[in-house]
Structures are given as C-alpha cells and as structure tokens.
Amino acid sequence: PPEIRREDYTPFAWLVPATRLDFELGIDKTRITATLEVERNPAADPTPTIRLNGDGPKLVSLKCDGGDCAGHTMDGDDLVVTLEGDSHTIEIVTEIEPSANSQLMGLYASNGMLCTQCESEGFRRITFFPDRPDVLSTYTVKMSGPKALFPILLCNGNKVDEGSDGDDHWAEWHDPWPKPSYLFALVAGDLVARNDSFTTMNGREVELNVWVRDGDLERTEHAMESLKRSMKWDEEVFGREYDLDLYNIVAVSDFNMGAMENKGLNVFNTKYVLADPETATDGDFDGVEGVIGHEYFHNWSGNRITCRDWFQLSLKEGFTVLRDQLFSQDMGSEPVKRIEDVRVLRGAQFPEDSGPLAHPIRPDSYREISNFYTATVYNKGAEVIRMMRTMAGEGAFRKGTDLYFDRHDGEAATCEDFIKSIEDGAGLDLTQFRLWYSQAGTPRVSVELAHEGGEAVLTLSQVVPDTPGQTGKKPMPIPLKIALFDRESAEHSGEQLVVLDTESDTFRFPGFAQLPVLSINRTFSAPVTISRNIERSDLVFLARHDDDPFARYEAMQDLMVGHLVAASKGELGDEERAAGTTDIVTALRSVIADEALDDLMRGELLSMPSQTYIMEQIEAADPGRIFEERESLKATIGTELKDELHRLYERAEAVPYSQSAEAKGARKLKTLVLVYAAASDPQKAAELAAHQYDRADNMTDRQGALMVLTGIDSAERTGRLLDFYNRYRDNALVVDKWFSLQAMSLHPNVIEHVKALAQHEDFTMKNPNRVRSLYMGFAVNPHGFHAASGEGYRLIADLILELDPINAQTAARFVPSLGRWRKMEPVRSAMMREQLERIAAAPKLSRDTFEQVTRSLG
Ligand code: HT7
Ligand code: ZN
Numbered sequence: 001p002p003e004i005r006r007e008d009y010t011p012f013a014w015l016v017p018a019t020r021l022d023f024e025l026g027i028d029k030t031r032i033t034a035t036l037e038v039e040r041n042p043a044a045d046p047t048p049t050i051r052l053n054g055d056g057p058k059l060v061s062l063k064c065d066g067g068d069c070a071g072h073t074m075d076g077d078d079l080v081v082t083l084e085g086d087s088h089t090i091e092i093v094t095e096i097e098p099s100a101n102s103q104l105m106g107l108y109a110s111n112g113m114l115c116t117q118c119e120s121e122g123f124r125r126i127t128f129f130p131d132r133p134d135v136l137s138t139y140t141v142k143m144s145g146p147k148a149l150f151p152i153l154l155c156n157g158n159k160v161d162e163g164s165d166g167d168d169h170w171a172e173w174h175d176p177w178p179k180p181s182y183l184f185a186l187v188a189g190d191l192v193a194r195n196d197s198f199t200t201m202n203g204r205e206v207e208l209n210v211w212v213r214d215g216d217l218e219r220t221e222h223a224m225e226s227l228k229r230s231m232k233w234d235e236e237v238f239g240r241e242y243d244l245d246l247y248n249i250v251a252v253s254d255f256n257m258g259a260m261e262n263k264g265l266n267v268f269n270t271k272y273v274l275a276d277p278e279t280a281t282d283g284d285f286d287g288v289e290g291v292i293g294h295e296y297f298h299n300w301s302g303n304r305i306t307c308r309d310w311f312q313l314s315l316k317e318g319f320t321v322l323r324d325q326l327f328s329q330d331m332g333s334e335p336v337k338r339i340e341d342v343r344v345l346r347g348a349q350f351p352e353d354s355g356p357l358a359h360p361i362r363p364d365s366y367r368e369i370s371n372f373y374t375a376t377v378y379n380k381g382a383e384v385i386r387m388m389r390t391m392a393g394e395g396a397f398r399k400g401t402d403l404y405f406d407r408h409d410g411e412a413a414t415c416e417d418f419i420k421s422i423e424d425g426a427g428l429d430l431t432q433f434r435l436w437y438s439q440a441g442t443p444r445v446s447v448e449l450a451h452e453g454g455e456a457v458l459t460l461s462q463v464v465p466d467t468p469g470q471t472g473k474k475p476m477p478i479p480l481k482i483a484l485f486d487r488e489s490a491e492h493s494g495e496q497l498v499v500l501d502t503e504s505d506t507f508r509f510p511g512f513a514q515l516p517v518l519s520i521n522r523t524f525s526a527p528v529t530i531s532r533n534i535e536r537s538d539l540v541f542l543a544r545h546d547d548d549p550f551a552r553y554e555a556m557q558d559l560m561v562g563h564l565v566a567a568s569k570g571e572l573g574d575e576e577r578a579a580g581t582t583d584i585v586t587a588l589r590s591v592i593a594d595e596a597l598d599d600l601m602r603g604e605l606l607s608m609p610s611q612t613y614i615m616e617q618i619e620a621a622d623p624g625r626i627f628e629e630r631e632s633l634k635a636t637i638g639t640e641l642k643d644e645l646h647r648l649y650e651r652a653e654a655v656p657y658s659q660s661a662e663a664k665g666a667r668k669l670k671t672l673v674l675v676y677a678a679a680s681d682p683q684k685a686a687e688l689a690a691h692q693y694d695r696a697d698n699m700t701d702r703q704g705a706l707m708v709l710t711g712i713d714s715a716e717r718t719g720r721l722l723d724f725y726n727r728y729r730d731n732a733l734v735v736d737k738w739f740s741l742q743a744m745s746l747h748p749n750v751i752e753h754v755k756a757l758a759q760h761e762d763f764t765m766k767n768p769n770r771v772r773s774l775y776m777g778f779a780v781n782p783h784g785f786h787a788a789s790g791e792g793y794r795l796i797a798d799l800i801l802e803l804d805p806i807n808a809q810t811a812a813r814f815v816p817s818l819g820r821w822r823k824m825e826p827v828r829s830a831m832m833r834e835q836l837e838r839i840a841a842a843p844k845l846s847r848d849t850f851e852q853v854t855r856s857l858g
Contacts, residue, residue, distance in 0.1 A: 001367045001847045006311040011044040012130055014083075016137040017178075021127070025145030025188050027109045028099045031060070034127040036137075039087035050090070052079045052128035055106070055121065057094035059128070065089050079128040094127045101125070102766055102806045110254035111213070113189025114150070115267055117260060120310055120369045123181035133307045134412040136178035143186055144170035150188035152211065154248055156263045175263055177243065180306055180412065185262030187211070187250045194220040198228050198242070201235045206242050210273060211250040219274040222285055223249065226292040233293070233327050238401060240300045249273065249292070253732055256768055256809050257373070258291050261298035268295070271733055271769060277657060277698040279734050282664045284699070289331060294324035300405060308412045310369045314361040314437075315415045317373075318381020322389075325382060333661060335549035336600045342524045342550070345383065349375035350442055350529070351616055356819050356856050358440040358467035362415050367851040370809045376440070383527040384436045385418075390479050390525050391499065392426035400425030432501060435476045440467040443478060445500065447532035451515035456484055458518070461504035462528075468858060477501040481525040483548070484509055484516035490545040495522060517541050519555075522548040536562070536583050543587040543605075553604050556591070559584055560633070561609050565617050567629040581633065585640045592644045599652070599665025606672055608634060611782045615823070622825045623786035631679055631746075638680025649673040649688075657698050664700075671704030682712045690716040693723075703737060711746030735762055736773035743777030743784070750784035751791050765803055768810045775799050779817040786824070790831035793818060797835035800849060801842055808846030815839075815849060819856030833857070 015038065022033040040046060054077045062072055064081065066089070071082035081090060101108035106125025107116050116122065124131040140160075143153045147169045153162075157175025164170075193209040194217055200206060208227060210220045227249065234240040249266045251273035259268040272291035275284055301323060302316035329337045352358060352375055359372070361381045366372050389397040403425030408417055415437055423430045441464050448459040460480070464473035478500045483492040498507050517538050521530055539562075542555035563580040566572050572580065591597065591605040611630055615621040638645070648669055655666035670692060677685035685708060693705035706724055709717045721742070728734035739760075742753050757763060757774055764770055775796065778784050785792040796814055803811040818839075821832035839845070840853045 001850070003365050003367055004369075005365045006309070006363070009309050009311075011041060012132060012135050013041055013044045013047045014038045014050050014130065014135075015041045016130060016135055019129075019137040019139050021139065021141045021184075023141065023143045023145075023186065025114055025143060025150060026098075027112070027114065027149070028097060030096050030098055030107060030114070032057070032094050032096070032127050034090075034092045034094070034129065036090045036092070036129070037087070038083070038090060048084070049080050049082050051075070051130065052081065052090075052092070053077070053121070053124040053131040054079055054128045055124040057096050057125060057127055060093040060095055061091075062093075063091040066091075077124070092128050096126060103808060104254055104256050104768070105809070107186075108254070110252045111189075112149070113187065113191070113252070115187045115189075115250065115252050116185045116262075117256065117267065118184050118262070119182040119260060121182075123184055129181050131181050133180040133182055133309060136180055136306070136410075136412065138175065138178050139184060140172065140174045141186065142170055142172045143188060144168055145188055150190070152187070152189060152191045154187040154211070154250065154265055156183070156185055156265050157244065158246055158264075175244075177263060177303070178410065179263050179303065183261070183263045183303060183306070185260070185265045185267055187252075187265065187267065190214070191250065192217055194224050196224050196228065198231050198247075200231070200241045202241060204241075204245070206231075206244070207246045209246075209248045211248060212270075212273065213251075216251070216270075216274055219276045219279065220251075222275045222280075223273045223288055223292055226289040227296060229289070229331060230293040230296040230327060233330065234297060234300070234323075237326065237330070238297075238300070238323065238398070238405075240297075240405070242299060243304070247296075249295075253769070254767055256807070259295045261295040261302055263299075263303050266295045268292075269769065271736075274733060279699055279728070279731055281700040281703050282659075282667060285659065286328065286332070290324050290328050293327040294320055297323040297327070304410065305405065305408045306412045308414050310366070310372070311363055312414050313369075313372060314377045314381035314384075315413060315418055317378045318361060319385055319418065321378050321382035322385045325386075333598070333600050335553075336604055338523060338550050339553050339604050341379075341382075345375070345379045345527060346613060346616075347610065349379045349527075351612075351820065352376050352816065353380070353440060353442045353467070354465070354616075355816070355822070356468055356858055357816055357852070360438050360440045360470075362437045364438075364469075368812075368847040370848055371812055371851055380527055387436070387479050387526060388422050388426070388428065388430070388433070390481070390497070391477075392422070392428050396426035396428070397422070400428075432474075433477050435474055439464055439473050439476065440470055441465040441473065443476060443526075443528045445478060445480070445521075445526075445528045445530050447518070447520060447530055449515065449518045449532075451512065454510060454512060456509040456512045456516050456518075458482070458498070458507040458509065459504065460498070460500045460507070462500055468855070475501060475503045478526045478528055480520055481522040481548075483519045483522060483546075483551075484512065485519060485541070485545065486512075486516060487514060487541070490541070492516075492519070492547075495548070497525070519546050519548060519551045521554070522551045524550055524554075534558070536580070540583050540587050544590050549601055556587060556605050557609050559587060561614060561617060564609070564614050564626065564629050564633060567633075568614070568618065568622065568626045581636050581640075584633070585637060588637060588641060589644060592641065592648060598661060599669050600661055601665075603665060603668035603672055606669075608637075612780070615782065619823070620825045620829075621823060623782045623828070624788055627783055634676060634679035636680075638676035638678075641676070642680065645673045645676055667698070667700045667704070670701065671708065674705065674708040678708050678712055683714070686712045686714040686716040690720060693720050699734075699737075703741070707741055707744075710741050710744075713747065717747075729762075732767075732769070736769050739763070739770065740773040740777035743774050744781045746783055750778070750781065751787055751795065754778050754784065754795065765806050768807060771799075771803065771807075771810055775814065779814060785817065786828060788828075790828070790834075793828075793832050793835045797839055800839055804842075804846050804849045805844075808848040811846065812848035812852045815852035815856055819852070821856075 018037040020035040024031040098109040105122035141155045153171040155173035160174045161172040191211040196208045198206045244264045251270045255269040301319045400422035404421035450457045485492045539559045546552040652666035652669045689705040689708045696702035821829045
C-alpha cells in the first residue's frame with residue numbers, strides 16, 4: 001500500500017455544495033442513490049475529472065446531468081468521472097451488503113439494526129464520494145424500508161418529512177450544517193428512547209434522546225444526565241452553545257471504538273451508554289460520563305471546525321480529549337482525575353513514544369489512517385494543548401480558544417490554525433513550542449538541586465530521544481511547575497512555573513538557609529520523564545507533606561518504583577531491601593492515618609505501580625522477576641499494615657451505596673485492601689472476597705471481589721465465577737467483564753483459562769467488545785502474556801491472524817503488544833519477534849495489520 005504524506009496535501013479540485021442520499025434499506029442488501037451537486041473549486045488547480053473514492057460498493061449506474069457522463073473509469077477502488085463543464089449533477093446508484101460487513105465500517109448490521117461508522121474512510125464503503133475531510137457538503141437523506149424491521153429511522157440533523165407506503169415507511173432528514181462525509185450517520189432499527197430536553201444559554205430548547213434496545217432503557221439515566229451536564233459545562237467553560245434542535249445518541253453493541261461524534265446523531269458503543277449500579281462499576285460510570293462529554297464537545301472541536309486532512313487528527317482529538325478531561329475534573333475529584341489521566345498516558349502513550357510505532361502528534365505519513373487513532377494523537381495531543389493552557393493561564397487560554405472558534409468556524413482547519421489562534425488570542429509566542437507537534441519521543445528532563453550561598457540552585461537539562469525516522473532533535477519548551485519545601489516547617493513559599501527551553505539551564509532561588517526539598521512537575525505540568533538522584537528520605541517527606549496531590553502521589557509511586565526496579569535488577573542487599581520496604585510501609589502508614597485525605601485520593605496513594613509501568617523503567621526487562629518482586633512487596637505491605645488495612649476495610653464497609661465521592665472512595669479502598677490481603681494471606685483474602693461478593697449490592701464491590709478471587713486457586717474462586725456468569729449471562733456487557741476478569745487474573749494457569757474461554761459458547765470473533773474483553777485483557781496482563789514459555793505471544797499472534805480478515809482494525813490494535821520486543825530480555829525478545837515475523841509472512845494481510853507489523857519489526 002502507498003504511503004500518504006502530509007506534505008503532499010492539495011485542495012480537492014471540486015466543491016460539493018449539496019448531497020442527496022436515498023437509502024432503500026435492507027439487512028442483506030441496501031441500495032443507495034447518491035446525487036452530488038459539484039462545481040469547480042476556484043482555489044484548486046482545474047482537472048478534467050473528479051475522483052470519487054470507493055471501497056467495495058457495487059456500482060449499479062452512473063449519470064451526469066441526467067444522462068451519460070463524458071467518460072468514467074475505475075482506478076483501483078476509486079471511480080474517476082470525466083466532467084467537462086464547471087458545475088454538474090452526478091447521480092450514482094450503488095448496492096451494498098450490510099449483513100456481510102464484519103469490518104464494522106460503512107453501513108453494517110448489528111443485532112437486527114442498521115448503523116453506520118464513517119470515520120475515517122467508511123463512507124466510501126457506502127457510495128462513491130470525495131471521502132476526505134476537507135470536502136464539506138449539506139446532506140439531505142431519505143431512508144426507506146420495512147416498518148416492522150426498522151420502526152425507527154434516524155439520520156443527521158432534523159427530520160423534515162415522513163410517510164408510509166404499505167409495509168414500508170420512510171423519513172427524510174436534512175442537516176443544515178455543511179459537513180465532511182466522515183460525520184454522516186444513519187441508524188434504522190427497533191429502538192426505544194429516553195427523552196429529555198435542554199435549554200441553551202440563548203433560550204433554545206433542544207430535544208435529547210438516548211436510543212437503546214427495549215429492556216435497556218432503565219440503564220440510560222446516567223448517560224442522559226451526563227449529556228445535560230456536558231452541554232451546560234461547554235457553555236460555561238468554553239462559551240459553546242449547541243446548534244441543532246435535536247441531539248440523538250444511539251447505543252450499538254458491535255462497534256470498533258468507544259463512540260462517534262456524527263453531527264446530531266452520535267453512535268455509541270453500549271459500554272459507554274448503559275450503566276446502573278447492579279451492572280456497572282464506578283469506573284464504568286465515569287467512562288460513560290467522559291465519553292458522552294467527549295462526543296458532545298466534538299460538536300465544536302471537530303464538527304463545526306473539522307480537520308483539513310487526517311494528519312490534523314490531533315486538532316480535533318487532542319483538543320477534545322483535553323476538554324473531556326477538564327469536564328470530568330470539574331464533575332468529580334480534580335486530582336484523582338489528573339492521576340488517572342497521567343496513568344493512561346504513561347501506560348499507553350509513553351511506551352508508544354519509546355517504541356517502533358513512535359510518531360509525532362501530527363504524523364508526517366501513514367499507510368492506513370485507522371492505525372493513527374493512537375494514545376499519542378489523543379492523549380499526548382491533549383497534554384500538548386494543556387501545556388499551552390498552563391503557560392497562558394486559564395483566562396488567556398480561553399481568549400485563544402474563543403478566537404479559534406470565531407476564526408475557523410465552518411472550516412476544515414489545521415493544527416497550525418489552532419496554534420496561531422492561541423498565539424494571537426492568548427498573547428503567547430509559540431514559535432519554538434510548535435516542535436511539540438513535529439517531534440516524537442518523550443523528553444527526558446534531568447534535575448539537580450544544589451545549595452550555594454543561601455540560594456537553591458536548580459539545574460535542568462533535556463534530551464528528546466531519537467525515534468524511528470527522527471534523530472538529532474531540538475530542545476522544546478517544557479513548562480514545569482515547582483515548589484521548594486523548607487525541611488523544618490514542611491512548607492513552601494509558593495508554586496512557580498519554570499520553562500526549560502534550552503538543552504540545559506540553571507534557575508536560582510534566594511532565601512534558603514539549607515537545601516530545600518524539590519517538588520517538580522506538579523500536576524504533571526509537562527508530559528516528560530524526570531530523572532534525578534533523590535534521597536529516599538526526601539521522597540518519604542514529599543509523600544507525607546506535598547500539598548500538590550499529584551506530586552504527593554508521584555513521590556509515593558517513585559518510592560515504590562525505585563525499590564522494585566532496584567530489587568528486580570538484583571541491586572539490593574538485605575539491608576537496603578529492608579530499609580526500602582520500611583520506608584514504603586512508613587509512608588503508606590502515614591497515608592492511612594492522614595485524616596485530611598478523602599478516600600478516593602487515599603486509594604490512589606495506597607496503590608502500587610503497575611507491573612507494566614515498572615517494566616518500562618528497565619532495559620531488557622525480565623517480567624518474571626518483576627512479578628515476583630512486586631508480589632513480595634505487596635505481601636510485605638499486607639502483613640505489616642494488616643491491622644490498619646483491616647480497620648480501613650471495616651470503616652469502608654459501613655458506607656452505604658451511593659454515587660457520592662465518599663461512597664466511591666470507600667468501595668475503592670475495600671478492593672485495595674483485598675488486593676494486599678491476597679498477597680499476604682491468600683486463604684483469608686479468598687474468604688473476605690467471597691464475603692464481599694456475596695453481600696455486594698453493586699457491581700464495583702462484586703467485580704472487585706471477583707477480580708481478587710480469580711487470582712487465588714480456591715473453592716471460592718470456582719463458585720463465584722460460576723455464580724457471576726449465571727447471574728448475568730443475559731447481559732453482554734457484564735459477560736464481557738466475566739471474560740476479561742479471567743484473562744487479567746494472576747492465576748498461574750491463566751493461559752489455559754484464556755484458551756478454554758475462546759471455545760466458550762458466548763465467545764465470538766464478530767463482536768469487538770467480546771474480543772477485547774478476552775484478548776486485550778490477556779495482552780495487558782504481563783503475568784500471562786509474558787509467560788516464560790512464549791505461549792502468550794503465540795496466543796496473541798494466532799488471534800491477530802484469525803481476526804484480521806474479520807475485523808482488520810481491531811486485529812491491528814493487538815500488534816503493538818508484540819512490538820515491545822526490543823524492551824525485553826533476550827529470550828522473550830526473540831520469541832516476540834518470531835511471532836511478528838510469522839504474522840508478516842501470512843499470505844494475505846489487511847493494510848491495517850501489515851502496516852503495524854512492518855513498523856514493529858522495522
Ligand atoms: N472520532 C471517533 C473516531 C472513531 C473511529 C475511528 C476509526 C474507526 C472507528 C471509529 N469509531 C470512532 C471517536 C472519537 O474520538 O470521538
Ligand atoms: Zn474524539
């Protein structure tokens with residue numbers, strides 16, 4: 001497949017001011033008549049032809065201005081039509097087979113209903129069209145089909161007409177806002193809605209609907225409330241008002257990603273719509289709120305202003321992720337949300353940035369754009385814009401975003417347009433900052449603090465590491481929030497922002513009689529790694545006294561990571577090991593005792609760093625060794641703090657179920673206590689977990705207990721797993737949990753369990769949620785995936801090969817786990833590479849998987 005390069009962008013030669021689509025809907029066969037009004041684009045070089053992208057629709061007929069076209073030809077999958085004049089009407093009739101569409105792109109059947117997914121290049125699977133984000137058109141769509149099968153007919157915009165014709169009926173929809181084809185959507189099926197309304201800041205009433213299958217309605221309240229909160233928040237915080245009279249959300253059970261922001265008709269994975277206490281965890285509730293917000297915020301950052309080309313994806317995704325993160329911070333605990341977001345960044349994006357798939361947030365080239373919906377484009381993209389906000393201050397940043405929305409409303413814009421608007425609106429000079437858009441790799445900042453003549457002297461230096469295709473990078477502006485703590489009073493005289501914009505720089509702070517304790521990168525103000533030789537006692541100090549909750553969490557994590565890295569590398573003697581664990585236990589004890597903390601934050605401070613994160617800190621990592629050390633530290637903590645943890649559990653157990661922060665915190669602590677108990681006293685933990693499971697009145701407690709039980713070989717494990725399945729076998733989202741809990745377990749036979757589950761009658765390769773629940777659960781479980789035998793790697797490679805022809809996008813998303821081969825110790829490294837080579841040698845790979853495998857081997 002050819003490489004597409006950002007620098008090759010040229011505007012499309014034709015404008016398409018109006019598009020009319022006529023759908024004759026059927027599950028097995030759908031016929032589409034597309035009528036395109038086209039006229040020459042005065043801003044582009046003239047051509048005698050128009051290229052209409054296609055990906056498999058059957059061409060039934062083609063007309064130009066009501067008759068034969070001057071000529072047409074197929075170029076690969078595309079239809080190229082000769083046009084002699086300056087404006088024409090092109091009519092194209094195509095046929096497609098929705099029920100045979102297992103890729104879930106374009107128009108497909110899911111559970112008896114029809115729905116679409118057009119981002120990025122799915123529209124071309126429906127009809128021939130300039131399927132690129134810079135071609136904006138207004139759409140009028142007529143949908144017709146059997147009333148019995150499709151009683152509900154939905155599309156973008158507003159319904160303008162409807163009628164019946166025997167057993168068939170039809171609806172006509174018009175979307176007044178010009179949009180690119182990737183934002184087109186339709187849904188036809190037997191659905192019911194939770195209905196509500198929202199009055200905008202200018203007094204306009206908007207009808208809101210959340211459409212689901214009959215029986216799921218009672219689990220839509222949280223989604224609806226989240227939608228209303230999102231609409232209000234975007235008015236208050238970004239001054240953005242909704243612009244149609246109708247906002248529809250539809251939940252579908254077969255979906256490649258989380259959700260899709262189609263104009264006025266969002267299509268959602270059921271996982272991000274349905275939630276009630278019996279079937280959804282606190283994390284699931286937060287996920288629904290976050291994704292509902294994300295898709296809603298796209299109405300401005302993505303739809304009203306869209307992307308010129310797919311290299312600009314972070315323009316809409318990075319900005320919208322930042323907006324959804326700020327929204328969730330405001331709806332719940334700000335520091336806990338920040339910690340969660342940083343954990344995601346470090347868990348998914350840092351590995352991407354240090355591996356073979358590293359790319360800038362604005363990539364320079366791709367073969368398959370679906371592979372670039374990455375943590376880098378989304379999450380690092382959000383961090384980059386967050387840094388602009390930090391440097392500008394909230395008020396000035398808002399002036400910048402206001403200017404961006406004003407200047408580019410209705411356009412297909414670029415990242416450069418966004419940066420320029422922030423520069424002009426917020427009054428910042430972002431000349432050098434633009435490097436964050438073009439340079440991949442996580443900068444490493446080295447930190448030294450000295451005390452000289454009554455001054456604290458801070459020396460910072462940065463290295464932006466080489467990444468595939470990029471070497472010798474330039475220093476970037478890195479905004480670091482810092483505070484200097486007096487050792488006696490445990491106080492500081494104010495947080496400061498230092499910006500490191502050269503390779504190395506020194507900052508002097510007068511007024512210190514002795515060396516202070518440095519708290520740096522507070523709130524994680526820059527997406528960098530910090531390297532410094534800090535005394536353990538200083539980390540204990542910060543874990544105890546830092547008034548920035550993120551920095552306090554960071555100190556606690558650094559304390560544990562430092563110990564586990566050294567222990568895994570065999571660098572600790574008995575005395576050092578004992579001293580290290582004592583410090584950790586002491587710090588944890590003070591966290592348990594600190595009455596100023598709320599339990600959600602306490603839970604963060606008491607959590608151990610993940611095995612994956614520890615592995616990332618080590619060259620040639622040995623996962624077996626790290627697993628043992630981590631389990632051993634967990635057991636020590638469980639033993640040493642047994643009484644304190646027990647009291648914590650008892651206190652938490654008395655808190656009744658609610659969605660309050662207090663109750664959520666209590667539930668988080670209960671499962672955390674079980675985790676420590678499972679390492680120190682497995683039999684006791686199994687009894688406690690079984691007890692929690694049996695008396696649970698909510699999914700958070702039940703799933704937490706079962707998660708712990710899956711790792712303990714016991715009668716309690718077998719019984720509760722069976723109970724869980726029988727209790728929830730009719731609820732697909734909960735059965736997904738049942739699969740993933742077992743795939744993620746610490747049980748020694750996890751590989752055999754996963755193989756057996758793949759044969760389970762409820763397992764199917766056709767449903768991405770089910771595939772992800774079993775196999776992604778396993779791929780992120782280092783205990784199973786990195787088994788010394790190499791069986792885990794083989795299992796994932798087998799999956800990729802089997803899934804690739806069914807759903808290439810989902811298959812390709814498993815490749816990066818094998819792509820970490822360079823980070824592993826030599827034996828595992830060779831086995832991982834061998835599996836990548838086996839996939840690469842397969843006779844017929846999708847473009848998606850081919851690109852990821854070749855880059856991973858590269
Ligand atoms: N903008 C949406 C992206 C998306 C997507 C991309 C490729 C294939 C399937 C997809 N479904 C949704 C999601 C979002 O970021 O809001
Ligand atoms: Zn998005």
